[in-house]
Amino acid sequence: MSDFGEGKTLKTRTKHRCEWCGEGIEAGTECFHYKGKFDGDWQDWYMHPECEEDYSVNRDTADDGYFMPYSAERRKKEMMA
Numbered sequence: 001m002s003d004f005g006e007g008k009t010l011k012t013r014t015k016h017r018c019e020w021c022g023e024g025i026e027a028g029t030e031c032f033h034y035k036g037k038f039d040g041d042w043q044d045w046y047m048h049p050e051c052e053e054d055y056s057v058n059r060d061t062a063d064d065g066y067f068m069p070y071s072a073e074r075r076k077k078e079m080m081a
Contacts, residue, residue: 004036004037005034005035005037005038005043006036007032007033007034007035007052008033009030009031009032010031010033011030012025012026012027012029013027014027015027016046018031018046018047018048018051018070018074019045019046019069019070020047020048020051020052020054020055020067020069020070020072020074021048021070021072021073021074022069022070022071023048023074025047030049031046031049032046032047032048032049032052034046045069048074050075051072051074051075054072054075
């Protein structure tokens with residue numbers, strides 16, 4: 001359960017690893033960044049935009065927002081249209 005935090009879409013300055021799928025997020029690309037406290041633990045992670053969409057859809061139906069990092073599969077570009 002979220003204690004407090006903020007998520008926003010931004011362009012990265014450095015490379016990051018997507019918390020949802022585990023694939024790299026290249027520097028200079030758009031991503032979703034979350035920073036805050038969740039269930040008493042500090043969180044600071046990044047996701048691809050499509051991974052954040054999938055997370056948002058599943059967040060309310062699975063385990064009160066909990067998910068296993070790097071365990072989901074990233075949608076292929078042709079499926080995002």
